[in-house]
Amino acid sequence: MASLRTPLSISQTPLLHLPKFHCGNNTNTWGACLNVPKKACFTHKNKLKKKNNVVVIKNVIRSSSSPSKLSFEELASSSSSSSSSSSLYSSRAISISKLPARTREKADNADNDAISLLHERIRREHGKRELGPRTMDSEEADKYIKLVKEQQQRGLQKLRGATPGGGGGFSYKVDPYTLRSGDYVVHKKVGIGRFVSIKFDVSKDSSEPIEYVFIEYGDGMAKLPVKQASRMLYRYSLPNETKRPRSLSKLNDTATWEKRRIKGKVAVQKMVVDLMELYLHRLKQKRPPYPKTSAMAEFASQFPFRPTPDQNQAFMDVERDLTERDNPMDRLICGDVGFGKTEVALRAIFCVISAGKQAMILAPTIVLAKQHYDVISERFSRYPHIEVGLLSRFQTKAEKENYLQMIKHGHLDIIVGTHSLLGNRVVYGKLGLLVVDEEQRFGVKQKEKIASFKTSIDVLTLSATPIPRTLYLALTGFRDASLISTPPPERVPIRTHLSAFIKEKVKLAIKHELDRDGQVFYVLPRIKGLEEVREFLEESFPNIDIAIAHGKQYSKQLEDTMERFAQGEIKILICTNIVESGLDIQNANTIIVQDVQQFGLAQLYQLRGRVGRADKEAHAYLFYPDKSMLTDQALERLAALEECCELGQGFQLAERDMAIRGFGNIFGEQQTGDVGNVGIDLFFEMLFESLSKVDEHRIISVPYQSVQLELNINPHLPSEYINYLENPIEIINEAERTAEEDIWSLMQFTENLRRHYGKEPFSMEILLKKLYVKRMSADLGITRIYASRKMVVMETNINKKVFRLIIDSLSSDMYRNSLVFEDGQIKLTFTVECRLISFSSQAELLLELPREQLLNWIFQCLAELYAALPALIKY
């Protein structure tokens, strides 16, 4: 007892200043300061200098028979019996979890110990995302995974014509005859090389010459029979991408490539898991389903056309999202221009506002917003109680203010507008649905704002040329998507004419349209040339009404012009791409685009889609100034547009666009690096492989308490440390409790402990490691760990495929070579480690090994295995 209470020598060390504690009446105090010997491993030198507070540390009340050293178990178990005494000093003592929350800091002088390294690694490899308590049970997870897989299959089928029931129909391999000299190619077994040529050559065992593909590698030339090459070669980058690999692989060093390939595979797997978890997170947001009413059926029956089968499917999908699911909808309606997406949105709006909520329609341009407003007002005209409002810059300040008030107080049911609706000044009383038209045309900040809506309200996105990422998400099944791939009946493909600009051609085209009493769009990439065109056209067609429209016009003027064009008074509209998306004027069936090379592919596709929206044959004339002035990229784009002239080719076009612009646009920086490692086609093959196996790579954690660690280690904590801890029992209990919670809580606990008491003594480190081992085991589905002869055996619920993936994720060859999986057990053989720890005995080594060393070894091994977790779906 005396030793417990004897303060440590003052002369030996600088003062240890810890936060000031006030003691309860029954606690013994040691006085104002406590000095700790320098050699005591738990001192925290750097901290000492910084802190100025004076410390009052309480002593633990213990009976005189208390041992000077307590084992962890003894401490923990004494907690219940000593709870009364514990309460004596716990009322004001600081619990570790209540300490200042600078939890991400490292303990200054504990940087290089195994626990700190594990923390660093977990933060690096698991990202900032903290897993938190898992609320999803296996059954729920199964349901979602099934959903994702179904969507994935539907998406793939629709987008690429894959056969149902499998990923068939895909081939990422390249046809060698399409390669150009200098193209980078990837051979799955050898790595990245540069295509040289295809030439006839004689093989070793035949005199007949056959065709070979010659590929240059870092250390020589390889030749591959064409047949084999078409099975083994992938493109490194897309045909129009100029991306170069860092280096060429070497024929004599396939191991380096193999490592790179496996690294790529694991990265892809992690990406899939990330997407999956994001998706699941969204699915966990709840809102009550909307009621399904007869009024909805009545509203639907007022649609003047017979819906196409794809429209019907989209109606059903959306209705199901709203009325059957209890989490907010985030659905993409992908349909080519003019295929009838608007009606899908209108029915969703009806459903939501019938339940007393508001709906907001966000359009990329004011012209389009106005059109939506007109269409909605017309479609809802039989429901006079439904208030529709358009918020636009055409309004005066007072009008705007009035609208904002109406929105806020829920007096407007449907609000249409541009991005101004996303501003902070707009306060919604009871917003239930957001419809976003052409999301890709909004800026980054606006997209972020839109994304922030998605967790709380239903969002429906309409898109004709989906941005690559959207397309990709839809394709992978992580976003709900309905595809409208068939046009309304009687639609005729738009005839596209691409040529150099000739005034006569322009005149002829316009005359043809005017002769059939139609209207013409004349589009330029900039405002500057509009007047010049007007002069030319007024000269050519003196009796025809011609007007100019662009975004910089005085708002009222623009509104009037658009109105008059919609009414058919104006026959030729000379404009910028303000008419780009969504505008639906059925009588305008000729569009002329001058300086076509200055538009993006998706833009052009949209522009072309302004015509041919009824049953008349429509024409799109795309003029460039002179072919010699076009860049290769521009030519490629235009050729793509001319090729995709059939109805419904918007998706192919989006893909082409994606190829032209490069994959950096779809993936984040990290993924771009991963793509760079293995090349785009192999990356995609891996991606789809990983997606199709998303349900196989699941890890099912086990309860922490069910993990049996049969190592028989119960180290005793030195009495100095016990005394030094202001509340050892509570601290020890808290350690166990945080370990039981999750790894992040345990990490936080350890860091706080170190921050306040310095690096722990060896025996405490061992105790902590036991907790980490149990925590990591529980997360990895390991239920029992024991030593058997030369092995450590870990009984687990994982399957062979998961084990394979874990092994692929390991960064250390040593563990890769010493781990095997057999009959539900991961076995860690001793031989490799044996060298490391210089043990020579051959038999029963593990039993002879110091227990602490064995624990360290297991700790390190689990830390390695743990790095694979981000690549696994966790439940």
Ligand SMILES: Nc1ncnc2c1ncn2[C@@H]1O[C@H](COP(=O)(O)OP(=O)(O)OP(=O)(O)O)[C@@H](O)[C@H]1O
């Ligand atoms: N099933 C149908 N049969 C005939 N016409 C239809 C059908 N569905 C919609 N339409 C009409 O086709 C035109 C284009 O429809 P809508 O504006 O909904 O297309 P969209 O997919 O939104 O096109 P965009 O991407 O250009 O905005 C509209 O005039 C609409 O009334």
